[in-house]
Amino acid sequence: MNAEDPRPSPDADASERAPPLSIVIPAYNVAPYIEAAVRSALAQTMRDLEVVVVDDGSTDDTPRVLARLAAALDDPRLRILRQDNGGLSAARNAGILAARGEFIGLLDGDDVWLPQKAALHLGVMTGDPSIGLTFSHSEYMTEAGARSGDILLAGKAHPSLHDMIRRNHFGNGSTVVARRACFEEAGLFLPELRSCEDYEMWRRILWMTGYEAQLIPRPLTLYRLRESSLSFDSRKFVGYADMAMAILRRDMPNVPERVMRAGHAEHYRIAAWKAVSCGRRGDALALMLRALALRPFFLFTDWRALGAAVAIAAPQSLRDVLASTVKALQKSHSGVKSIMET
Incomplete structure (x- = not known):
């Protein structure tokens, strides 16, 4: 990191006391957001917090935007660090190491937290010391920042380790608030994972610590849908997914293989859906076949897998209709599950 260690010394003045919450914002080439x-x-x-922004070697206008913002706000709660580019995991790790709070919230540099998120998460976590990870529903917003009203609802209120291996119930990286102790006991994000890093991290915490995960059943994060998602690289995603699953298999030998296979197949299903959404039907078909090799009855047990398979086989005009239908079904299905499980 191109900065001195920002953590306070043990004899820091009382006015430098640590706030209960540190919000870590990794930022790489996100000047507009x-x-x-x-x-x-x-x-x-909740005002008693700090915000630690880690500029991960941005080459766009991000450093200048941050400098202007810091000068305009003149808020002592804001700290901005800069380091050479190391990827999302390295940026998050730098922010976690610099953070002073007992609780650490993660917010990607292109997403937004709604005003009550911090208070609601800490209200739950301070009341129950067994909860190490909290997460919320999310609302999609456009690249320009307009709220869509479309909600990404978590499927389970108290996901277990096996639940989380099968599927990422946290949704995205901007929903989570974690106890600092989780990282102290389980370690930090793996820099070698440039994707699926949060998938591996949250499961490692549930495996290595005694902490549990808890849903805050409200949409408290705004997740930005960017045009750059159209350039989704399925090969890179699958490469990192395979790496993450290999790490889980190595480090969690007592987890049944059927659970690991289900999680692995889910990665391929996600990649297949993204590939077909980008118009790469051949890649999507190959990925779906890999998912079915791991879970032969996937199409009959998961409506999302069936929807992806139908979309791969359908012409473009029908795929557009199916995409809208699946989106509506997803909202309805997830909503019913959330009501039943919260």
Whole structure:
């Protein structure tokens, strides 16, 4: 890191006391979005917090936007660090190491927290010391920042380790607030994982610590849908997914193989859906076949897998209709599960 260690010394003045919550914002080439992310973190109804932004070697206007924002806000709760580019995991790790709070929230530099998120998460976590990870529902927003009203609902309120291996119930990297102790006991994000890093991290915490995960059943994160998602590289995603699953298999030998296979197949299903959404039907078909090799009855047990398979086989005009239908079904299905399980 191109900065001195920002952590306070043991004899720091009482006025430098640690706030209960540190919000860590990794930022890489997010100049159009980073101001909204930082302002949303500082605008929490819970005021006793700090915001640690880690500029991960941005080559766009991100450093200048952050400098102007810091000068305009003049808020002592905001700290901005800069390091050479190391990837999302390395940026998050730098922020976690610099953070002073007992609780650490993660907010990607292109997403937004709604004002009550911090208070609601800490209200649950301070009341129950067994909870190490909290997460919320998310609402999609456009690249320009307009709220869509479409909600990504978590499927389970108290996902177990096996639940989380089968599927990422946290949704995205901007929903989570974790106890610092989780990282102290289980370690930090793996820098070698440039994707699926959160998938591996949350499962490692549930495996290595005694902490549990708890849903805050409200949409408290705004997740930005960016045009760059159209350039989704299925080969890279699958490569990192395979690496993450290999790590889990190595480190969690007591987890049944059927659970691991289900999680592995889910990665391939996600990649297949993204590939067909980008118009790469050949890649999507190959990925779906890999999913079915791991779970032969996948199409009959998971409506999302069936929807992806039908989309791969359908012409473009029908795929557009199916995409809208699946989206509506997903909202309805997830909503019913959330009501039943919360």
